[in-house]
Amino acid sequence: xxxxxxxxxxxxxxxxxxxxxxxxxxxxxxxxxxxxxxxxxxxxxxxxxxxxxxxxxxxxxxxxxxxxxxxxxxxxxxxxxxxxxxxxxxxxxxxxxxxxxxxxxxxxxxxxxxxxxxxxxxxxxxxxxxxxxxxxxxxxxxxxxxxxxxxxxxxxxxxxxxxxxxxxxxxxxxxxxxxxxxxxxxxxxxxxxxxxxxxxxxxxxxxxxxxxxxxxxxxxxxxxxxxxxxxxxxxxxxxxxxxxxxxxxxxxxxxxxxxxxxxxxxxxxxxxxxxxxxxxxxxxxxxxxxxxxxxxxxxxxxxxxxxxxxxxxxxxxxxxxxxxxxxxxxxxxxxxxxxxxxxxxxxxxxxxxxxxxxxxxxxxxxxxxxxxxxxxxxxxxxxxxxxxxxxxxxxxxxxxxxxxxxxxxxxxxxxxxxxxxxxxxxxxxxxxxxxxxxxxxxxxxxxxxxxxxxxxxxxxxxxxxxxxxxxxxxxxxxxx
Numbered sequence: 001x002x003x004x005x006x007x008x009x010x011x012x013x014x015x016x017x018x019x020x021x022x023x024x025x026x027x028x029x030x031x032x033x034x035x036x037x038x039x040x041x042x043x044x045x046x047x048x049x050x051x052x053x054x055x056x057x058x059x060x061x062x063x064x065x066x067x068x069x070x071x072x073x074x075x076x077x078x079x080x081x082x083x084x085x086x087x088x089x090x091x092x093x094x095x096x097x098x099x100x101x102x103x104x105x106x107x108x109x110x111x112x113x114x115x116x117x118x119x120x121x122x123x124x125x126x127x128x129x130x131x132x133x134x135x136x137x138x139x140x141x142x143x144x145x146x147x148x149x150x151x152x153x154x155x156x157x158x159x160x161x162x163x164x165x166x167x168x169x170x171x172x173x174x175x176x177x178x179x180x181x182x183x184x185x186x187x188x189x190x191x192x193x194x195x196x197x198x199x200x201x202x203x204x205x206x207x208x209x210x211x212x213x214x215x216x217x218x219x220x221x222x223x224x225x226x227x228x229x230x231x232x233x234x235x236x237x238x239x240x241x242x243x244x245x246x247x248x249x250x251x252x253x254x255x256x257x258x259x260x261x262x263x264x265x266x267x268x269x270x271x272x273x274x275x276x277x278x279x280x281x282x283x284x285x286x287x288x289x290x291x292x293x294x295x296x297x298x299x300x301x302x303x304x305x306x307x308x309x310x311x312x313x314x315x316x317x318x319x320x321x322x323x324x325x326x327x328x329x330x331x332x333x334x335x336x337x338x339x340x341x342x343x344x345x346x347x348x349x350x351x352x353x354x355x356x357x358x359x360x361x362x363x364x365x366x367x368x369x370x371x372x373x374x375x376x377x378x379x380x381x382x383x384x385x386x387x388x389x390x391x392x393x394x395x396x397x398x399x400x401x402x403x404x405x406x407x408x409x410x411x412x413x414x415x416x417x418x419x420x421x422x423x424x425x426x427x428x429x430x431x432x433x434x435x436x437x438x439x440x441x442x443x444x445x446x447x448x449x450x451x452x453x454x455x456x457x458x459x460x461x462x463x464x465x466x467x468x469x470x471x472x473x474x475x476x477x478x479x480x
Contacts, residue, residue: 002068010042033125034121043072046072057105071123076127090123093120098338103333133202134202137206138164141166142473146167147172149235149236150447151179154238169208175212178212193268229440234442235442238444243405245399259399264298264299290397314350320338355371358371358397367397369394433467434448444464445457
């Protein structure tokens with residue numbers, strides 16, 4: 001907890017941010033961390049609630065009352081140590097996580113919850129500025145080798161934990177640089193890629209090796225599954241869920257209709273100075289984003305920075321209420337209307353719409369409009385309303401409908417069984433420990449659980465690393 005009466009004395013204070021007119025002129029981050037004094041004041045709002053539901057609301061189980069109390073008492077470095085005890089990369093979650101911990105905050109029942117995400121952001125940014133974040137190489141080597149396929153947050157978290165346990169870790173990724181969707185899917189204005197690079201430098205100083213631009217597949221020679229299993233004592237699949245959900249309706253073949261990642265990734269490559277094909281440009285175009293999640297929001301912010309003529313975002317589900325029914329849902333994640341910083345920058349939004357067809361423009365080859373219709377949800381089913389169809393003009397359509405499962409080729413190459421949704425089948429209980437049906441092959445993160453949050457990826461990477469470490473240590477302790 002923080003100050004005993006802090007929640008009575010201090011109001012919640014949000015992080016400062018540039019106004020939309022200013023931040024639309026660049027691709028840089030525009031939400032700085034709280035200064036020291038307001039960060040401590042916000043930590044003081046943490047109340048002596050008895051049962052800290054925030055801990056269970058946080059997927060990595062951050063010990064939130066502890067670091068709030070340490071921060072309120074000016075013990076910044078100890079607060080950072082508490083934060084790092086459960087979270088390898090708080091600079092990522094402090095910027096990107098939707099903060100389910102705040103939804104579970106007891107103070108949030110009657111007041112604005114403690115600003116846990118902003119506090120986390122302030123602690124880690126100060127830690128880097130003060131030089132408190134340093135490599136922690138293992139004191140002794142185990143002699144065991146682990147290969148990790150995928151350099152996203154799950155793979156990176158697992159790599160750090162295993163390397164610190166003394167194992168020799170090599171991370172393989174098909175992209176030119178590590179980071180996964182943190183680097184190539186998240187726009188720079190939400191996550192400065194220099195933050196990834198400095199963590200990678202820490203991991204390399206802890207003896208984690210990276211081999212990028214490598215496709216692990218059945219016919220990849222030294223990088224084929226059989227070769228990896230011959231060279232390494234364990235293989236962890238952490239490649240994410242990369243198969244996008246399509247919208248196979250009439251007109252889908254028209255030019256100007258793209259998956260969200262085909263729009264975001266080239267722009268991120270360009271911003272990072274990497275060679276990249278020209279991204280589908282939104283400049284001067286009427287853009288329609290189909291899908292109301294975070295990826296759709298990223299498309300909105302990117303389209304506006306490219307100079308879109310207009311941006312419209314549509315969603316199949318009904319518009320959520322402005323405020324949740326707290327007695328009904330607390331401490332669980334509530335369904336309520338959420339507007340991102342990208343929405344603030346200019347975006348028309350509409351809900352409960354189904355897209356019936358893409359319609360051609362004047363040239364007959366490119367998209368010119370969408371035909372949509374209103375729907376009503378009753379008994380968990382969608383019912384299209386009669387005579388409700390209308391058209392939305394569009395020169396560029398972005399499909400931000402989520403990801404259905406990992407690429408099947410990777411799982412098939414290893415012979416890993418898939419669950420009903422097409423994800424790698426691997427249990428997380430003490431008995432199964434993220435192990436797949438293939439001996440010495442494990443799976444964690446989105447490749448196992450499906451599309452999820454960065455904080456869940458970090459949690460699964462940490463837990464998978466612990467499970468692998470336990471197995472390798474038992475093998476090491478067996479008599480020769």
